[in-house]
Amino acid sequence: MRLFIAEKPSLGRAIAEGLGNGKKYEGYITCGNDTVTWCFGHLLELANPDHYDPALKKWDAKALPIIPDEWKLLPRKGVAKQLNAIKKLLKKADVVVNAGDPDREGQLLVDEVLKHFNYSGDTQRIWLASLDEKSVATALSSLKNNKDYATLSQAALARSRADWLTGINATRAMTLLGRSKGMQGVLSLGRVQTPTLNLIVTRDRTIASFKPQKYAVVQAALNHEKGSFKAQLQPSEDMTGLDEEGRLIDTAKAEAITKEATNQTGTIVEATSQKKTIHPPLPHCLSSLQKAASAKFGMSAKEVLDIAQRLYEKKLTTYPRSDCRYLPEEQFDDATRILKALSSTPVFKAANPELKSKAWNTKKITAHHGIIPTGQTPANLPAEEAKLFELISTTYALQFHLPRTYEAKKIVSEIAGYLWSTTGQTTLETGWMKFDKQPEEQPLPAVEKDDAVSCVESKVELKQTKPPAKFTEGTLIMAMASIHRFIDDAEAKKTLKENEGIGTEATRAGIIETLKQRGYIKADKKNLVSTELGQNIIALTPEQLKDPITTALWESRLSAIAAGTEQFDTFMSDQVHLLPTLITPITESAGTGLQGHSCPECGKALRRLPSKKDKDKFFWACFEHDKPVFLPDVKRKPGTKQPKQQLPQAPCPEEGCDKMMRRFESKKHKGKFFWVCENKEHPLRSDDGGRPGMDFRR
Structure with missing residues (x-):
């Protein structure tokens, strides 16, 4: 049996349709001697620190940096059933075909499942840039050896582990530092998200300090x-x-x-x-598509990616996470068919399929090519999908018009x-x-x-003179992709211009969403602006962690691993050695340590928190005890714990009662008091010269 393992169900279904004679079962489809199953993206994820050592569940600066001796992958929640289905199918397989998406993450997510189950049999690779019938048939007839793509998998694994090392350690250090300064919640840092946040904060500061001339x-x-x-x-x-x-x-x-x-x-x-x-403008890559759709339709970067993914799964357009705007010359002959299928608008009707624009250049193709229509005719598309499809297909049609x-x-x-x-x-x-x-x-x-x-x-x-414009999602995506424009260092600018920038086509939209969700940035109409929290994070972050040069050069090295010109082990060794350099400035910036203001009972760090009852008021707390310790806030420092005021007491005059009564002041009538017995069944009494008086019922 030949077993195809697709990245997601939609890709699995497309392959099954291409194979023909499909019979659906739970978690897989059989097609004669072939079987197609699928993942749901990454089925496995890197283990949390406490999985390596339970003591690491407690966040402590002394434990940093955390560096696993042996990396562990664990199943994600909710995927056990599908993992078990794949495990059973692997036992019957003679050949496995890696059908991950055509990029380094797609390569890794299937490879890591095979490694998880210790599969070492014959493995091939199918590379699907689009899911229309012709493309699937072509890909099925030209399977490659999966080993040819091993460097892609290594690059994705290096990215994953580097992100874990930086994210886990820097986030813990920054959160502990934040607590020492009275900030609450988890203060997240990341290899890509922090330089991206820095771009927005720097732009906002430039605008705020701008003086018109x-x-x-x-x-x-x-x-x-x-x-x-x-x-x-x-x-x-x-x-x-x-x-x-x-x-x-x-x-x-x-x-x-x-x-x-x-x-x-x-x-x-x-x-x-x-x-x-x-x-004519080149066909779109994902970044240029996100920028164009942001400007023309006001779509967010994530919306564009999600819609482009749906168009791809509907077999209307090619693979969306492309970083390339050129087209392979081998596909030029498809132009007549595609233009004819989409000839309902003037730009298509006037197109000449014999004209060859500069977009047709096989030498400039990376792992992908520009995003173009497949020639399938769309029907009854939702409004947003129709807009994006028109944007993609019109740019393709322009390739067949004169300059x-x-x-x-x-x-x-x-x-x-x-x-x-x-x-x-x-x-x-x-x-x-x-x-x-x-x-x-x-x-x-x-x-x-x-x-x-x-x-x-x-x-x-x-x-x-005018200040620079605030970032929109589209212009921020392009800034991430063209980070060299924001660098002053001439040598670094030259290096970065030749590489990818920060993040990848597939991850940039997610980075922006993460910054929104964490409250570091917010949408202001069509613009993105930093929040006070985001500005504080950048103010506390050491230069090397927020400098886009650091991250962009890492991206360059990841590309080199994918190309086979750099070793995985060398990159990871450098990450481990660099980690203390990134973390130490944070852990040392609190002076005597990350304890800040200590709890008077246990010596642990106190946290400054806002009062829920009184706006703009704060208090200090330690939650390391069965009963939390609370202290007042005095000029942004913890005050002295006030002893509980002892309420006046007196014996209850109720006949046969041996309980005590306590004297309370009325909340409604200041200066008036009443008495309450420890026995709640006894009536309240008025105050008579500091002693229990008449029963209120009389």
Whole structure:
């Protein structure tokens, strides 16, 4: 029997349809001599620290860093039944086919199940970039040896263990430090989430501290014998009144220039013309799709990923977690079929399947290719799925339209001793841009160098510098993918430009959701902004943990492991050696340790917590006892525990009662008192000069 183990049920069903003659059973489908079963994503997960040592259930700075001697995987909750089904099927299998998703995580999640059951038999690999009938048939006829993909599995395992080491240790250290400073709850840090949070916090701080700067733009209306055109002052480097960006901030100087130039004649010192081409935008990868859908539809990164996954499972589009925007030349012949199947809109009707855009380049294909339609005709799609499908398919159709070509002109004139610059363009071929927003044109007269020109009018337009825009989910995804743009170090910028950034196509949306769920960021209309908690986390985090260079270089090394150019053991050894460097700055930042303010009864760390009854009030607590210790908050420090006030007591006057009565003050009427007997069946009594008085019933 040949056993296919798919990443998820939907993938298993697609394979079973491709094999044919399927009979469904609980947890698997038989197809003649083949059987298809499936996982639910990762069925196994790395064990928690207390599984290695029960003492580690208690969070203690002295136990850090926690580094397992031998890593353990445990079944996730709720998967025992499916794991058992796979175990039984493995015993009958002659050949196993790893049918994980076509990426390193998909490779690992099946490989780790095989290792969990000590399966060492013949194993093959099926690589499915799309689930339509033709793609499945092609993939089934070209199975590979699973060993060829071992480095992918190693890269995913290295990512998983590195995340565990950083996340577990840094989170425990930061949480303990937070408690010492009166912060509550788990304060989570992560290899990717913390640099991502730092991007948002840094942007918010830049916006908050931004001071607008006014500057002047000097414009002129120029006449030439062959026509008039507009020009703008081009400040020279030695001009006074400029800021460090070369903007003219001296408005008096700007007004003086307008007066000097108006009604003056000058000369054209430069006149150039160049034919330029704008090619169609490349097919989408997941990041570009998330950015486009965020801008156009206001979709969150997670929504885009989820919808793209559904389109993939409905066999309408190719694999969504792609980091590549190019297409294999071998698939170019499919264009006629795909364009014909989706020919209901103008962009498809006008497409020419014989045109070959720059997107067709097999040499630039990674593990995946751009996200494109499969040629299956969609029917009755929900609104959000229809929007995303149109975005994906339209970008594909644009590959079969001519590029936009235009003539770009530049004129530089000299008038009154100043240079004035003019640019314009004239469309030669609209091409694919007939289906996009048309650029504004400024036709310019045919002028030549040394021609005479005159200034008939000049004026000053005052403008103001603007702060950088707040992140949206789309722009944050692109920032994570293009992290080199946020790095000042030239060498690091060069290295990171050649690599993936921080996170992967598959994980970036989840990172943003995690930051939201933990209260570190929040959505402000379409924007993402950091919360006070998120800002405090970054303020307490050592530079190396929040620096995107650290994480981006790790991602680069993970890619190298997948490519077989770096060793798994070398990477993991470096992670272990680096860990104390990451954790120590946190554990030492509390000065004398992480205890902060100690409990007067046991010496453990006290926690500063908000009062549920009184807004903006706090108290200190220790929960290391059967009865928690509570202390008042005095100027953000624990005060002295106040002894319980002893209530006045007196013997109960009820006949035959040997209990005591206690004197209480009325909550409704201040200054009035009443007496309560220890025997709750006895009536309340009024206060008579500090002694129990009349029964309230009389």
